[in-house]
Amino acid sequence: xxxxxxxxxxxxxxxxxxxxxxxxxxxxxxxxxxxxxxxxxxxxxxxxxxxxxxxxxxxxxxxxxxxxxxxxxxxxxxxxxxxxxxxx
Numbered sequence: 001x002x003x004x005x006x007x008x009x010x011x012x013x014x015x016x017x018x019x020x021x022x023x024x025x026x027x028x029x030x031x032x033x034x035x036x037x038x039x040x041x042x043x044x045x046x047x048x049x050x051x052x053x054x055x056x057x058x059x060x061x062x063x064x065x066x067x068x069x070x071x072x073x074x075x076x077x078x079x080x081x082x083x084x085x086x087x088x
Contacts, residue, residue, distance in 0.1 A: 006032055 009029040016022030043049075 002032070 006029060009025050009032070013022050013025030013029060016025060
């Protein structure tokens with residue numbers, strides 16, 4: 001999804017007339033690039049790749065099992081639709 005967003009920002013910047021603006025497109029695309037350049041080395045230094053290989057790409061949380069029970073909260077019937085001011 002981020003890749004699609006980046007492509008939209010770049011094409012938006014290319015397709016905008018320079019006299020009318022379009023600075024925000026390039027600011028977003030540049031911010032994405034700078035953020036990636038700063039984040040990727042930090043992720044590698046802190047062991048991001050080995051973390052995901054140890055957990056097979058899954059978060060290390062235990063699997064949750066849900067139990068369903070009867071509730072004492074009463075169910076209310078739906079209200080009848082009344083015509084609005086335009087007759088619908």
